[in-house]
Amino acid sequence: MSITSALSSALSGLAATSRQAEILSSNVANAATPGYARREVNLRAAILGGSGQGVSIVGITRDVDRFLLGERRLAQAAGGDRDLRAQFLQRVEAAMGTADKPGSLAARVAAFDAALLEASARPESEARLLTVAATAESLVQGLAEATGEIQSARAAADRQIAEQVGRLNLALKQVRQLNVELQACGGAGRDISSLLDERQRLVDQIAAIVPVREIPRAQDQIALFTAGGVALLDGSAAVLGFTAVHTVTPEMSQALSGLSGISINGRQCDTAGPGSPILGGTLGALFAIRDELAVTAQARLDAFARDLAERFADSGLDPTLTPGAAGLFTDMGTPFLPANETGLAGRLKLNALVDPSRGGALFRLRDGIGATVEGPPGNGALLAALHDRLNAVRPLASPGFASGSRSLASLAADLISDASARRLSAQSEQTFASARLTALTDLEAQNGIDTDREMQTLLTIEKNYAANARVLQTLSEMIDRLLELGR
Template identity: 30%
Template sequence: MSLNAIMNTANSGLTAAQTQLRVVSDNVSNVNTPGYVRKIAEQQTLVSMGVGSGVEVARIRLATDRFLQAASFNAGADAARQSVRYELYDRLQGLFGDPGGDNGFFQGVDKAFAAFAAAAEDPASSPRRQEALFRTQALFDEGNRIAGQIQAVREDADGRIQSAVDQANSLLQQIEALNIEIARSSAVGGDGSGAETAQAALIGQLSELMDVRVSTRSVGGVSIRTGAGVLLAGEGHATLEYNRAGTVNAETAFNEIWVTEPRGQKRPLLESITSGEIKGLVETRDIEAPQVAERLAELLTRVADELNRAHNANSSVPAPTSLTGRNVGQSLEAALTGFTGNTAVAVTNTSGQVQARADIVFGAGTITINGTATTPAGFLATLNAELGGAATASFSNGVLSLSATGTNGVVVADDPSNPSNKIGRGFSHFFGLNDLITSDRPAIYQTGLTTSSPHGFTPGETMTLRFTGETGAKIRDLSVAIPAGGTVGDLLTALNDPATGVGRFGSFVLDSTDGTLRFNALNTPAPRISVLEDRTTQVPSGVSITELFGIGGGVRASRGDGFSMRTDIRQSPSLLGLARFDFAAGVGATALTSGDGRGALGLADAGQVNAAFQSAGDSLGGQISASRYASELAGDIGGRAALTKTAMDSAVALHSEAAARQRAEEGVNLDEELVLMTTYQQAFNASARLIQAARDLYDILLGMV
């Protein structure tokens, strides 16, 4: 070997050792830097003409373990998803107060019924009446507040989705910029490890927003895809698009989150991710919070309905001068069809004596008033004639009203032995003539309609439905027009049409027992239905199809913030109906007695009467008392909060373990670096001594010449 070859070999060793020492120095100086990945300088032998000619550092790379990195990213995405779910669900639980305390919402349900029981013991006591009214109003006020706060949680989640999308776009831009820098360094043989370290940190942040898969490119840098394979970075960067909804209410239809791949293909993001903060926020906004809102609204609806059932069977003493019902969402003829049993409309003076009375008998397709036969179309005229001017009945915009003349009052009472009945409601209860709790929107979806009933909507009016899949991504928007046929059966046919209606997803079915409309899905899991727009208006009530039948969870949940106590009763507790009308009393006899508290017992027992709860959220409903439903809802919310906490703790622990193992493999070990430093110092010294030896040989040879 020539002296030149020896010098070249020594110089290569000296350069390689210097590079190795610089890498070790970088590792040691960053031992406590979060996210720093240890550098490794890969050294190889130089060969010339088949003969070794020294060493060189081929490249400097990061000590990245792709398996551990993928495990850490996946665990981080799940931890972020479960953490945000727990955070928001814990807020939802907190809205209801402590389930085991004395001042929570659910305790207020039993307190309201207990206050009526106390009023029954002394019905003439004004303080006890006021206490019962206060407790009842407080219950619905608290329900209104909670319903509003649930929507505030959803609005917060929606805003955070927008922030997460903006953050993801920024991260993808930075990751792709570093891809270019790393590829350039790789092409010229430079050190791109610094850019790779920065890129790994950015990918870690991205993985907390959505689950990602990372692969190394042959030219340097990485390709990033979602869990379902949508390209996010590697050939340019993808762009995410989302426009938040602004003010959120129960019926808000949220916009789609789109991802446009580098090649220009646009896809729904939610179809391609299964974890991450965005997924957790969408789940809370679109599934968990709406389920709580729907169940709360159903509870408040049944509490109100059972109180109204009891109050419609009662009367104040003296009786109120007028009774104004609720909007039943149909014509009077349709509303009267299907009634059975007997009821009476009576006019009483301030002493409770009957001044006039009209006894209504509903038979199989027949109606008589004081023995005079009539029809649903002639009902009002016949009733007014039989009342002889002592009171007047009217029907306008879906609302039945009764008004007595002068200082007299009006009472509606059922025959105890054969009470009037339609879909489990008496005449007064069905029309809401003496309701204690009112609502600013339709809240009862047991319409009593049949397929042969007139629907009352104008042909050509439209409603737009959105079907959403299990992931939260939109499946399809459908616009359905009111058909020319005027019956509810014709309306169902149009709704269920496979070409222009919902037939490809399932069918709407009208319950033959109570007129409730439900959707039967063809596939499992069933798609979620929301109403984007409803331009239908029923004549004469003015309600839409959505409001009449409660289509979609949004309109059902919106009931929760619309209940309140009747204004006149709230202002004058003496109007609270605690007395029971004596159905046997004829004209001239006393039918209402001051101090009668029998009706208060009905109000007190309203919480224990089995009510027909409809499906809401993830509850199938069924026959259950309001108090029992409240207890089960409290337990369900608490149980779910505990489950989300457990899921979060497990996911965070798994992420911590995965990150610890990754740090152990990729992080800096000072003992190892000390060994490497010693080794490369010795290699450096050896190369320097070899150079010195070659120099000495040069000097000797030159001296011999």
Template identity: 30%
Template sequence: MSLNTAMLTAVSGLQAAQQQMQITSGNVANANVEGYSRKSADPQTLVVGTDNAGVRLSTVTRDVNTFLKQEVRQQDTALSNMRTLSEFHSRIQELFGTLGNDSTLASSLNDLQSSLEALASEPESAAARNDVIEAAQELSQQFNRFTSETQALRGEADNQIDLTVNEINDKLQEIRDLNIKISSAIATDEPIGELEDQRDRALATLSESLELQTFERATGEMVVMTNEGGLLVDRTANLLSFNPTGNFQPSTPGNSVTLPSTGNTLTASAGGRLGALIQVRDGTLPDFQGDIDRLASQIRDQVNEVHNQGTFGNAPGASVAGARNFVDGMGNVADGIAGVSGSFQLVETDAAGNVVNNITVDLDAAPPIADVNDLVTEINNQIGAQGGSATASFAGNQFTLSAGGTAGVALDTGDARIDGDLGDRNFSHYFGMNDFFQTPNVPKDPVAAPSSITGAAQTMQVRTDIVADQDLLARGRVHTTAGSEAIPGGDATVTQALGGVFETTFQFADPGVGPGNLDGRATTLSGYAGDVLQFQAAETARLERNTEFQSALRDELQFRAESESGVNIDEEMSNLLNFEQAYNASARIISTVQEMFDTLAAMAR
């Protein structure tokens, strides 16, 4: 080997050691930078002809296990999804209360039952009547509050969807830019490790927002797709589109998140934080709302069924009008009747409120009844046949009983029932002659399709005139004996029956395709409220456990990935000593060769 070759070989060793120390110093400096992967370059022998001509370093590469990186991203997606679901379920749990909490619906139902039982023992007590109305108002307001806060949570989820979509779009553009830089660097044989680290960090952040599919082209570009195959990034970024929904009501659907480039709509199956937020806004919270709407409508209907056994105002009146308006949402008169049965009694009274005439309307004896007008005709025929002066009418889409030639009229609904477009109800309840609870603008059908009960909890209220005048609270049934007081003040039969509502088992409908978590079941009102609470508590606990497990799994995978790609300071310092020794050795060779050149030069002189 000539001195020139020796000099060039030593210089290559000096340069290689210098480059190795530069790479090592970069590793040490970035040891605590999240997402940084260890860089290295393998030394390779330079061969000229058949001779060793020194050393050179390969291209700087990252020490990364791509499979583990991908696994960590998938676990990040699942963990972000579970954390978001767990957070919102915890918020629902805080809203609805916990077992043993006095603020739960079951507790409010028990308070209403207790106040009714107290009134039944003292029907003349103004304080007891006031307690009933206050307990009923508190229950109604609790339903109202649950609805407003549930819809506020939907609005919060909607706002977070907007923020998440913007974050996703930012990361898609960042990955696109990095793809371009990486492919250009590969084309010019420049190192790409730092750019790949940046892209991996962007992918890690993106994977928290939604589940991804990825693969890398030979050009170094990373292709990113949704879990359903919608293309998000290649050399271009296909951005998501979303317009915030705005004010939420129980029936308000949330606006969709779309991928305009493909026309796809992202749903809860998108995974990650975005999928969880869509699930919360369009599934979890509407299902919770569906359960409390179903409970509110059942309470309304069962309490009203009994309250209608008492006549309006606890006193005969010149007329008794039904509260139900028969015009449906399309402006049509929905007054179809499938069948009638049983009988009810009308009492005509004098000015003192005493019975002067008792009229029995036997619906079992009626000809086929197709609608309310047929029913009115039959009632008037039977009243006339018994010498009564009261009349029934159906005007302005409202059913009314009028006293006619006597001072007043009162109704005992008896066992008369109507099976119509509102289901099967007692006569007075069907027309809303003496309802206690109202849900304005919400259909009042106890067996309605799930969509028809939506919003019942939002508008539930005690009838406003009862709130203003507690004497209107029904307490006793109409007496029909001629000469007797039509509605004696001490009669508490209706009040007692109202208290019994809360001990009765009712059939709650299955939500079917509508919103709701609980399947159909037979239980009491407070039992159903307890079931809603128990479901929410169990679901919250399940998500908390799953989140803890998912977090531990993710941390384990992250530790394994960092063990392979992370920087070990001790190892780097050991390598630095080796590179320093190699540098010094190469420098010593250069110095020795230089001395030999100087000796040759001196000899030549």
């Protein structure tokens, strides 16, 4: 080997080890950076004219387990989905209250029951009649508060859908732009690892909102498809459309055009069912909360409200009521109509004729809602009948509950029990999804950057650098010696 060849080999060795040290230090510095993948310098022997000329850098490789990355993204999406569902169902349970809490629907029913029983024993007591009116008002207020909480959650979900659609559109545009930059940089032979890291971080954000499959393309390009096969990015980025509303009421739904669905490139897509392209992430969970879970919870509240209204609207119960007149509880002051059950829990009111705060008279609780003059103060027959009707086991007319016969107290217990059971089931699924995500994240971390191994590799690089430097020093001494001999 000539001195020139030896010099070239040593210089290439120094350049290669210097680049290895640079990449290794970047690995250590970014060990905890989201989206960063371990880099490794690829080397090969440099051959010129059939003889070795040192070493050349082929490129920089990112160490990514694509299968594990895809599984972690799916687990991340599922975790976000289950978190949102569990949080909503916990909110519903809190709105209805558990049986041991004073403000729960069951406790309000029990208070109304006790007030009717006490008033029937002392019908002449205005204080006890006032307690009946107060506990009845508290019961309808509890239903209204629970309705308000559910509709507030629907409105919040609608706003969050709009926010997530905006973030999704922006992220898709950014990934497309990175695809363009990667194509240009790769063709110029530049290191594209940082661009790949940024793209992976953006795809992680997209995958949390909508589960996606990443498909590699030529020249470091990628395409993104939903789990249902809808293209979100394949050359060009898809545009998702959604229109938020300011207020959500129980009657509003996609079917009635009150609430917006979602479109991809102008084409409407299902937001529920096996054909939906958005299920499995936070976006699908928000649609499920707005259009399914909250609607179901509201329907059960409305069924309870209907049963309450119909129990006390029977003309056979109160002889002073004319056929078709509103009973003790009204639909915003009017008789309840079965066709208007949706949202009834938020509209149910105590009949103004028995409410002193609205110009009514308490004696009508004792003498009949249609009574025009006060009757005998000691007649507690109607109050006793109201108490009996409250506890009567009667068939349900609403589809909000399973068919059967129940008292109002047992119906309240079923309502609360169902909310608790749904919350517990959702939390169980949330725990499983969280454990799966944690396991895959830990496994991904184990396959990531091991700082101990990186530091051991650095020692090897240091020795290689010192050896090449020593070769250069020896060659320099040889050249100096030759120049001295030539003088």
